[in-house]
Amino acid sequence: MNFFKLFEMQRTLDSYIETKQGLHDEALLERKLLALQVELAELANETRCFKFWSTKEPSERDIILEEYVDGIHFILSIGLEYGYDKTCHCQYPESESVSKEVLVTDFFNVTDKLLNLRKEGSKEAFEALFTSYLTIGAHLGFSGDDVEEAYMKKNDVNKQRQDQGY
Template sequence: MMNIEKLFQIQKELDMKILKEHQLEGKDLVPRKILALLVELGELANETRCFKYWSLKSPAEKKVILEEYVDCLHFILSIGLEKGFLYLSFEEINAPETVTGQFMEVFANITALQFNQREENYTKLWKSFVKLGVGLGFDYKEIEESYLMKNKINHQRQAEGY
């Protein structure tokens, strides 16, 4: 099981560093975070190639797809922190019928959250995102490990003026 409280705490440290560094304290960044999440989710879909029915090219390596997945996770956690939605749970989640359909569900849930920033919509987004991860073949341990690695890279990028 992923330690979600730990991930929220680690994300909070990165977010606070970014807010301070870029003088963004007190600003509502949720719209920008939602757009960033949509872009990152599109990048993830692109690496899986699950929708590219016209192409014979294989998906990216699992490692690349996992990195894109945790890029999305960073923004989901960051949105939860900004809105105070910190009570996410893990339940047994079955793989989706299709990965393409699951991407569409996650996109729809992000859009729903954009227009109505209620905790219920955030929870639906979370569950659909976790289900997408299951559909992509990831387990909680590798998601958490990849998140921690990418978080270190994000801190380094901030230190280097990314």
């Protein structure tokens, strides 16, 4: 997975959004951190990993993957805010299916790392957040290629949404 390419794509999208929305002079980091938290919850909802009271199956794989890459968009955008796009050394882990209990733990790990990044702002905290989020993707059975391809598709959708007044 070519994270440097994805960071550049995200930089272009962020600039486009900021121009379209008149946001160049606004501090957006806090909103991006909260947006990631919301996207993480939406992803958990689609996986249904925490819904012990329900027998309903998780959403279809493509829906979960699209929710997952929404989070990737915000993590990349957050990395750009901090200036860690050129120094990020994250690797996408091998994919494997895991139990619901492991996924629940993964979601809490990302939440913990997100709050730590907000507090510290360090490169290490960013990479820990990114790595823990990538682990969720791998534990959902997505390959790096799956994620990269879905990211590029969703990036196009996000730009089109801006053109349509989303």
